[in-house]
Amino acid sequence: xxxxxAADENTAPRRRGRRPGGADTRxxxxxxxxxxxxxxxxxxxxVRVIAERAGVDPAMVNxxxxxxxxxxxxxxxxxxxPATILGEAVSGDPDELAERILCRLLxxxxxxxxxxxxxxLQSIATQDVAAALLREFIxxxxxxxxxxxxxxxxxxxxxxxCGTQMFGLAFVRYxxxxxxxxxxxxxxxxxAVAPNLQRxxxxxxx
Amino acid sequence: xxxxxAADENTAPRRRGRRPGGADTRxxxxxxxxxxxxxxxxxxxxVRVIAERAGVDPAMVNxxxxxxxxxxxxxxxxxxxPATILGEAVSGDPDELAERILCRLLxxxxxxxxxxxxxxLQSIATQDVAAALLREFIxxxxxxxxxxxxxxxxxxxxxxxCGTQMFGLAFVRYxxxxxxxxxxxxxxxxxAVAPNLQRxxxxxxx
DNA sequence: GTCTATACAACGATAGAC
DNA sequence: GTCTATCGTTGTATAGAC
Numbered sequence: 001x002x003x004x005x006a007a008d009e010n011t012a013p014r015r016r017g018r019r020p021g022g023a024d025t026r027x028x029x030x031x032x033x034x035x036x037x038x039x040x041x042x043x044x045x046x047v048r049v050i051a052e053r054a055g056v057d058p059a060m061v062n063x064x065x066x067x068x069x070x071x072x073x074x075x076x077x078x079x080x081x082p083a084t085i086l087g088e089a090v091s092g093d094p095d096e097l098a099e100r101i102l103c104r105l106l107x108x109x110x111x112x113x114x115x116x117x118x119x120x121l122q123s124i125a126t127q128d129v130a131a132a133l134l135r136e137f138i139x140x141x142x143x144x145x146x147x148x149x150x151x152x153x154x155x156x157x158x159x160x161x162c163g164t165q166m167f168g169l170a171f172v173r174y175x176x177x178x179x180x181x182x183x184x185x186x187x188x189x190x191x192a193v194a195p196n197l198q199r200x201x202x203x204x205x206x
Numbered sequence: 207x208x209x210x211x212a213a214d215e216n217t218a219p220r221r222r223g224r225r226p227g228g229a230d231t232r233x234x235x236x237x238x239x240x241x242x243x244x245x246x247x248x249x250x251x252x253v254r255v256i257a258e259r260a261g262v263d264p265a266m267v268n269x270x271x272x273x274x275x276x277x278x279x280x281x282x283x284x285x286x287x288p289a290t291i292l293g294e295a296v297s298g299d300p301d302e303l304a305e306r307i308l309c310r311l312l313x314x315x316x317x318x319x320x321x322x323x324x325x326x327l328q329s330i331a332t333q334d335v336a337a338a339l340l341r342e343f344i345x346x347x348x349x350x351x352x353x354x355x356x357x358x359x360x361x362x363x364x365x366x367x368c369g370t371q372m373f374g375l376a377f378v379r380y381x382x383x384x385x386x387x388x389x390x391x392x393x394x395x396x397x398a399v400a401p402n403l404q405r406x407x408x409x410x411x412x
Numbered sequence: 413g414t415c416t417a418t419a420c421a422a423c424g425a426t427a428g429a430c
Numbered sequence: 431g432t433c434t435a436t437c438g439t440t441g442t443a444t445a446g447a448c
Contacts, residue, residue: 157387
């Protein structure tokens, strides 16, 4: 035995180099990340603690995911990375930001048929973990990536309001599948929802 | 014997009067209603079929619930009956309809702390039944009770859009509990969300 | 005895077949 | 247009619990 040393201090030096085999470092990291992010939130969860829980070296986070934040969105396991979608959308006319966001989201969601979204919802309902992760996503990605650059006025409130509209839209269209929204084309949805989303982004707030 | 002629031809007449005991007709009806409503939708589910599945007389639907529609909302087992909430809200200035709806909804939801809402969501995610029921709710109660009287223009689309905003708000506030929305007071939420909801109700649509 | 959950029959409305 | 089937609902008599 004795192949892998414990992670703490007073142990024999860890083996270097590639692990024997089978041990899926990436998956272990993802599992550990989901647990730790959920327990302590994004800021409270350190890469070191996550790596320790996974039984691997902290450097593996960078090797497999490219950093703490990419690990976080990977742990969310959302259909397509929202951070990049939102990141791309911010460039351009701020008055049409909602329109661009909705177009991209609909494309991505439609491509998976909403199946992944339903799965995400199920895990949210059953475990607290996924709920905590999604909460962190709204609080961090939405606020940090989009709202800060666009609306310095109450970005947190704006972000959560945007979250209600985006999540509700996805839920009613892809999980509940209520007509006529479920089979409405993108143009209809965008022109119907974008003005409301835009108001949350940059419009007047009480 | 020989009191009543058999209803059909060759069947012994069912026993009349109070059942021996323990047999909970009300619960049986609710279970049967959930199943049949989910299988065939509101219109497709007949009172007779539901009663048959429950093993009781169709008149029991009226006796216990007062009709088919009250049975339906009882089967939904939502936190507070939305049909009455929405029914009360429609009377008054149509331009402040969203405001009235949101105020009432927040009161009701806050009183239960969102616990029932989380439970509902869980059953939606796991079973198809609850999802079908909620879909029927949006399609029927929302459209029939509110939108038809307020916006003759595309009431179905308006109803589903309203559904996205209301459901998303409830989910982010009560299940996800994202700040600052989770602990925002009613006035803030109403003044933030009501204009958007009002646009879905009576505003211009593409 | 009273009270009430139950079963049965029948009514008006409505939709579809012919 | 008429006929029929079926729907939701209502009225009423009955049997068991109390």
